[in-house]
Every structure is written in structure tokens, then in C-alpha cells.
Amino acid sequence: MGLFGPAKSSRPLKNLIEDSVFGHSFAPFPHMRKITLLSVFSIFFSLQTLAIDTGLLITFAQQGVPTSATIRVLGFLDTNDGAKITADGKRHVIQGDHAAIIDFSLPSTSKRFFLLDLKTGDVKKYYTSHGRNSGMLQPTRFSNIKDSKTSSLGLVVTGETYTGIHGFSLNLHGLEKHNALVYKRRIVIHGADYVSEDFIRKYNRLGVSWGCPAVEDSVLPEIIKALPAGSLVYFYHPRIEPLVTKNPQKQELIDMPQFNEPIIDLPGEEEDFQSKL
Numbered sequence: 001m002g003l004f005g006p007a008k009s010s011r012p013l014k015n016l017i018e019d020s021v022f023g024h025s026f027a028p029f030p031h032m033r034k035i036t037l038l039s040v041f042s043i044f045f046s047l048q049t050l051a052i053d054t055g056l057l058i059t060f061a062q063q064g065v066p067t068s069a070t071i072r073v074l075g076f077l078d079t080n081d082g083a084k085i086t087a088d089g090k091r092h093v094i095q096g097d098h099a100a101i102i103d104f105s106l107p108s109t110s111k112r113f114f115l116l117d118l119k120t121g122d123v124k125k126y127y128t129s130h131g132r133n134s135g136m137l138q139p140t141r142f143s144n145i146k147d148s149k150t151s152s153l154g155l156v157v158t159g160e161t162y163t164g165i166h167g168f169s170l171n172l173h174g175l176e177k178h179n180a181l182v183y184k185r186r187i188v189i190h191g192a193d194y195v196s197e198d199f200i201r202k203y204n205r206l207g208v209s210w211g212c213p214a215v216e217d218s219v220l221p222e223i224i225k226a227l228p229a230g231s232l233v234y235f236y237h238p239r240i241e242p243l244v245t246k247n248p249q250k251q252e253l254i255d256m257p258q259f260n261e262p263i264i265d266l267p268g269e270e271e272d273f274q275s276k277l
Contacts, residue, residue: 052078059121065114069101069236076155076232077118085157087173088183092157095230100223102128102213104151104237107138108206113215115226126219127195131211132271136261137204140253142240144174144181149210152179152187153240153251158231159183161224165277166190166214170224172233178248179235189224189233191217194269207269214270 052074061067081096099116106112111125130139131150143150156179159171169190174182192214193199194207213235215223227233243251253259265271 056118056121060114060116060123063114063123064125065101065116065123066103066105066236066238068238069103069234070116072155072236073099073101073116073232073234074118085175087157087175088159090159090173092159092173093230094157094232095228097231098226099232099234100227101234101236104130104134104139104142104153104235105239108208109137109200109204113213113223115223117226124222126215126223127197127200127206129192129195129206129209129212129214129270132208132263132265132269134208134211135258136208136264138256138258139237140256140259141251142237143250144178145249146181146185148185151211151213151235152182152185153235153237153244154179156182156233156235158189158227158233159229164188164190166192167217168220168224170227176244178244178251185211187211187213189220189227190214191220192270192273193217194266194273199268203266207266209270210274212270 052071057067057070057074060070077094077096077099080094083094085092085094096118099118101114101116103110103112103114108127108129111127113126113128115124115126117123131148133149134141134151139151141150142153144152152174154174154176156172156174159173161168161170163169167190169188171188172182174180190212192207192209194209195214195216196206199205199207213233239253240251
């Protein structure tokens with residue numbers, strides 16, 4: 001038996017949570033360890049009050065999904081699965097079969113879009129872009145500001161599909177104060193040529209969008225099929241999440257070396273694509 005129920009791993013849940021909180025995202029920031037240790041204990045106590053399948057939690061962690069993000073998603077679904085939630089004047093029935101976590105603490109050269117099968121524990125990983133003004137290789141700026149060309153953080157719910165300038169696309173609706181303008185900013189899931197391993201080989205990073213989590217054209221249909229209207233998507237960054245309460249409109253990691261890197265627009269990126277419309 002695991003600490004909070006059946007577990008399918010020989011490793012203690014505590015170790016997996018510590019790996020998630022103290023892993024790649026925090027390696028450059030050792031001064032954060034004391035603060036995030038509190039997060040570990042907070043996670044332990046929150047698990048006792050939520051009906052979260054710890055076996056599923058461990059399965060996801062073993063596949064590289066950040067545990068603190070998974071707990072946020074599963075905790076939301078624990079209280080809202082099947083519920084009707086209003087966002088952008090539309091009623092959304094929350095679905096609990098699949099969810100997605102996008103880990104923006106990883107560079108764009110990593111497959112940081114995690115598609116979670118909440119029934120089987122399977123995880124599929126994909127490349128995804130971030131906003132042009134969030135950074136080049138690794139995002140350090142996020143906002144809820146119109147025309148900012150940055151990515152947003154927090155929980156969103158999928159809406160209806162449509163066909164737009166990027167072809168088949170999926171609407172998103174913000175569920176939190178700091179991403180309430182996602183739909184009005186036209187932050188959607190769509191396919192893009194600048195999201196590919198070929199682009200990475202050529203430029204050492206993915207292309208940047210205007211804030212959308214764009215994916216490879218070849219995987220777009222399976223992602224949209226797995227995330228019908230009412231599915232949860234979590235734009236996640238462990239270091240920036242605490243900043244949203246201080247300023248819901250804008251969050252920045254000014255102590256990261258990448259914060260001051262210049263913006264370099266590349267051929268085929270969203271900026272180039274939009275200029276040709």
C-alpha cells in the first residue's frame with residue numbers, strides 16, 4: 001500500500017513528488033529549495049483531502065509529468081468532473097477522460113505537451129510552441145494582455161473546433177483571473193510548420209507563436225480528438241505560478257539568463273506567417 005492508498009511503484013510517493021518539484025525546473029535555482037520543500041508537504045496534506053488515485057499519480061510521474069501539475073489537474077477534476085462551468089459566456093461541461101499539461105519550464109526543444117489518458121495512465125508527449133514575446137528558446141514572460149504575443153498560464157478548458165487561418169483549430173477558454181482573456185486573445189491549439197524537429201535541427205529551437213500552443217500538423221488531429229469540448233489544459237510553470245497572485249496581468253522571471261535575450265524572428269514563424277496574410 002502507498003502512503004495514501006494503493007501504489008504501483010516501489011519508490012515512495014514522497015520521492016516522486018520531490019523529483020517533480022526539485023527536478024529540471026529548479027536545477028538552476030538552488031535558493032528555491034527551502035521554499036519548494038514547503039510545497040512538498042503541502043502536496044502530502046492536500047492528497048489526504050482529495051480523491052486522487054495515487055497509483056495514477058505515480059504512473060504519470062514515472063513518465064516525466066510534473067507531479068504538482070498533475071495534482072492541480074486531478075484536484076480540479078475531483079470537484080468539477082461533469083460540472084457545468086461558464087467561461088466567456090459559454091457553458092462548458094467538464095470532461096474527465098483526458099487532460100493536457102504543458103510544462104513551460106522546459107525549453108521548446110523538449111516535448112513538453114503532455115496528453116494524459118486519465119483512465120489508463122498512458123502519456124503522449126508532443127512539441128509545442130510558446131509566444132514570441134515570452135522568449136525564444138525558453139519562456140520567461142507570461143501575460144493576460146491583449147496583443148502581447150505572450151503565452152498565458154493556468155487552467156483552461158477546450159471549446160469548439162473551427163477552421164481558421166491555420167486550418168483545423170481548437171478554441172480555449174480561460175478559467176482563472178490571470179488567463180481570462182485567452183479566448184479573446186485567440187489563444188488556440190493549431191498546427192504550424194514551425195513546430196517540427198526539422199525546425200529545431202535548423203535553428204536550435206522551435207518557432208515562436210503569438211501566444212498559441214501550436215503543435216505539429218501531423219499530431220493535431222489526435223490531440224483534438226482526445227480533448228473534446230470541456231477538457232482541461234494546464235499551462236504550467238512552477239516558478240511563475242506563485243507570481244500570478246501579485247500581478248494577474250503579467251508575470252516575469254527576471255533572474256533567468258534568458259530574460260534579456262534579444263528577440264530574433266526566423267523565417268516561417270508566426271510573425272513571418274502573419275506578415276504575409
